[in-house]
Amino acid sequence: MTLCATAGTRWIAIIAVPLMLLTGFSATVVGVISPTGRLPSAPTTFHTYNSVVSELQNLSRDHPSLLTVTPIGSSWETTQGLANRSLFAVEVRLAGGTKQDVLFMGLHHADEWISMEVVMYLLRYVLLNAGNDSRVDAILARANLWFVPIVNPDGLEYARQYDTTWRKNRRDNGDGTFGVDLNRNYGYMWGSGGFGTSTNDSEYPGTVPFSEPESQAIRDLARAHPPVLSISYHSAGQWVLYPWSYTRLPTPDDDRLSNFAVEMAYANGYQVLQEGRATHVNPGNSDDWLYATLGTAPFTFEVGLDFNSQNARSIGAVDRNNVEPALRGAEMALGLRNWRFDMGRVTAVALVAVAAVGGLSSVYFVYRWRRVRRDNPIAVLH
Numbered sequence: 001m002t003l004c005a006t007a008g009t010r011w012i013a014i015i016a017v018p019l020m021l022l023t024g025f026s027a028t029v030v031g032v033i034s035p036t037g038r039l040p041s042a043p044t045t046f047h048t049y050n051s052v053v054s055e056l057q058n059l060s061r062d063h064p065s066l067l068t069v070t071p072i073g074s075s076w077e078t079t080q081g082l083a084n085r086s087l088f089a090v091e092v093r094l095a096g097g098t099k100q101d102v103l104f105m106g107l108h109h110a111d112e113w114i115s116m117e118v119v120m121y122l123l124r125y126v127l128l129n130a131g132n133d134s135r136v137d138a139i140l141a142r143a144n145l146w147f148v149p150i151v152n153p154d155g156l157e158y159a160r161q162y163d164t165t166w167r168k169n170r171r172d173n174g175d176g177t178f179g180v181d182l183n184r185n186y187g188y189m190w191g192s193g194g195f196g197t198s199t200n201d202s203e204y205p206g207t208v209p210f211s212e213p214e215s216q217a218i219r220d221l222a223r224a225h226p227p228v229l230s231i232s233y234h235s236a237g238q239w240v241l242y243p244w245s246y247t248r249l250p251t252p253d254d255d256r257l258s259n260f261a262v263e264m265a266y267a268n269g270y271q272v273l274q275e276g277r278a279t280h281v282n283p284g285n286s287d288d289w290l291y292a293t294l295g296t297a298p299f300t301f302e303v304g305l306d307f308n309s310q311n312a313r314s315i316g317a318v319d320r321n322n323v324e325p326a327l328r329g330a331e332m333a334l335g336l337r338n339w340r341f342d343m344g345r346v347t348a349v350a351l352v353a354v355a356a357v358g359g360l361s362s363v364y365f366v367y368r369w370r371r372v373r374r375d376n377p378i379a380v381l382h
């Protein structure tokens with residue numbers, strides 16, 4: 001009986017220890033980390049421009065002391081009298097004290113519907129947990145949070161109604177083509193890559209930097225409230241990207257920015273990459289302009305469970321997976337979290353190491369003890 005039990009224990013140890021190591025390691029490295037606060041319910045269908053506007057009105061009615069909805073500009077079609085679509089910025093602010101600013105943006109690109117959902121969800125997470133969660137409260141004590149869920153309202157409605165692959169805004173280029181890629185229209189190293197120079201190109205950057213009313217609106221908002229951190233949500237691919245985007249060369253702050261990206265990506269399992277090292281360099285995006293002009297720590301998240309930016313069934317999972325990274329980003333930028341290393345991760349790795357050493361030592365000693373007893377039974381009896 002004793003023998004069987006000992007042999008059994010040994011085999012359990014031999015199987016269980018590597019299994020524990022494996023699961024612990026994978027949960028530590030690629031798992032999705034949930035935030036500490038309560039998670040709001042997620043929508044099961046995508047918002048439209050109108051449903052975002054009415055939801056923002058409802059939220060501002062429900063949280064009058066916390067939330068302000070401000071029009072920050074108009075879409076191109078609106079400037080032409082063809083539509084009536086403002087760009088809205090939502091500010092979440094606790095009264096009192098001098099604060100820094102943090103900016104979250106969605107839907108620069110018309111077909112990337114999930115990017116708007118992540119911004120709306122993050123806003124609702126903050127509102128639900130303000131006053132109830134110490135992390136959200138610590139962030140709000142130091143920063144005003146700005147949310148622009150739809151940078152490209154004309155493009156969104158065109159994509160919804162006519163062409164789900166549409167990417168740009170809806171400027172009439174005057175040559176039978178439409179649209180400027182808003183995320184190539186920002187004014188730092190604009191047009192330097194030589195890509196998308198044709199008006200018909202999906203990455204057409206416009207005639208001059210900030211030619212579009214939508215990118216002007218973001219420029220003016222950011223200049224008025226320079227963000228210490230910005231996250232611009234795009235889709236898809238599960239990437240956390242950081243500048244430079246116009247070149248493969250690193251920024252002078254590469255250490256800081258890449259560490260931010262790693263710490264955020266650690267929470268949702270995304271991969272980290274400098275933007276300029278993607279398939280081709282992308283000059284004129286919001287990250288490069290924000291970093292170069294305002295010193296923002298700017299990130300682009302390519303969100304999505306797969307390469308479909310319009311899969312309504314994935315809204316909930318993508319929304320929930322992207323709360324913790326945003327909180328971490330804000331915490332690091334506001335000095336609430338160390339970006340050089342994460343004590344939580346260090347502790348987890350240390351615990352796994354201790355468990356590994358302990359487990360392997362037990363196996364070894366059980367083995368040794370059994371050897372000694374078998375070879376020398378009398379010695380053991382004494």
Ligand SMILES: [Zn+2]
Binds near residue numbers: 108235
């Ligand atoms: Zn995009």
